[in-house]
Amino acid sequence: MRLRTAPLLATVALAAASLGAQAQEKFTYMTNWYAQAEHGGFYQAVATGLYKKYGLDVTIKMGGPQVNILQIMGAGQADCIMGSSDLQMLRARDNGLPVVTVAALFQKDPQVLIAHEDVKSMEEMKTKTVLIAASAQQGYWAWVKSKYGLTDAQTKPYTFNIQPFLADKNMVQQGYLTSEPYAIQKAGVKANTFLLADLGYPSYATTISCMEKTVNDRAKVVADFVKATAEGWKSYLADPAPGNVLIKKDNPNMTDDQLAYSVAKMKEMGIVGSGDALKSGIGTMTEARIKANYDFLVGQKFIDPAKVDLAKAYKLDLARNAKVLP
Structure with missing residues (x-):
């Protein structure tokens, strides 16, 4: 009887391990430049297991000066991308790409x-x-x-x-x-x-921007990614060492001095933890501010209001519901 039980238990253990592995949702996020401290919260969430805590198997892909991250996301090779500003994402929507911005990690554009x-x-x-x-x-x-x-x-x-x-x-x-x-x-x-x-420049920066279909079809996954990322940024600004290891792995040209300078400046100037983030959480966006951005682009004739429905271009509840205070 014991001889039969051992293989059975091994099979059950393997099945359980397989189910556990399947429970991790694969998710690819693409940055807008080479790995640096300004991407630290994302790398920190990988390094410290925050994404895994929310059932996510996240891959961070680097962008760069010759990389069109909007095109890559549109082709289905990334689930969400880092917009350098939410204005950039509004212009993408004006150009026919149904992009939705679900969080802005930088309250201040640097x-x-x-x-x-x-x-x-x-x-x-x-x-x-x-x-x-x-x-x-x-x-x-x-x-x-x-x-x-x-x-x-x-x-x-x-x-x-x-x-x-x-x-x-x-x-x-x-x-x-x-x-x-x-x-x-x-x-x-x-x-x-x-x-x-x-x-007074109103733009948000370092966004989590996704295709409309992704936001609709993978609603919980996107919400979990936003929450884990906000926690990653809080952790990174408190102790950036884990995230910096992965940043330097992706970008060997990055130096410890540059990383330290960048983190210190982000903290000093309140890039992540200022404004509405102080009361509503990291990544928060407000109706008033996105309207100001929209009005600026319309006023400059950079977007056509007939093409851009502001209500569809943003999803504000994810960062608010996460409410990860700085």
């Missing part, structure tokens, strides 16, 4: 303009040459022009190289709060950094 130390205000940039990437034309640069009177005539293309700025004191350049200012500082040049979010 986009900055960087000037040499003699420039003390945005208004003083009117006499400067401004290095701006083409991708900024239908986003923050249009907002800067409308608010501060800067013009396209004073711009030159930004090639993601700080050397022209370092060599010319008449230059202003775009940047990301946690990246270019650090590189410029390391180069020994004194500069002033202007965080557009603190000047």
